[in-house]
Amino acid sequence: MRRYGLRDDQWDRIAGILPGRQVTAKDNRLFVEAVLYHYRAGIAWRDLPEQFDESIRVHTRYTRWAKSGVGKKLF
Numbered sequence: 001m002r003r004y005g006l007r008d009d010q011w012d013r014i015a016g017i018l019p020g021r022q023v024t025a026k027d028n029r030l031f032v033e034a035v036l037y038h039y040r041a042g043i044a045w046r047d048l049p050e051q052f053d054e055s056i057r058v059h060t061r062y063t064r065w066a067k068s069g070v071g072k073k074l075f
Helices: 008-014 028-041 055-068 070-074
Strands: none
Touching: 008 028, 028 055, 055 070
């Protein structure tokens, strides 16, 4: 799945922008990579590989972040 993943330098640029405390945000990178996979592969949320957690949880978190403006901060 590295094809859809982030390089370390890319992750380093955005890690500080993402919400969550250090302990609760451990999986931010995996979550971001799940979102990238979803868009780059052109698949439905429910078709995400299991390595990314339950698809409903990924979609719910994505929706929360979108509503709170995290995407605007990143881009």
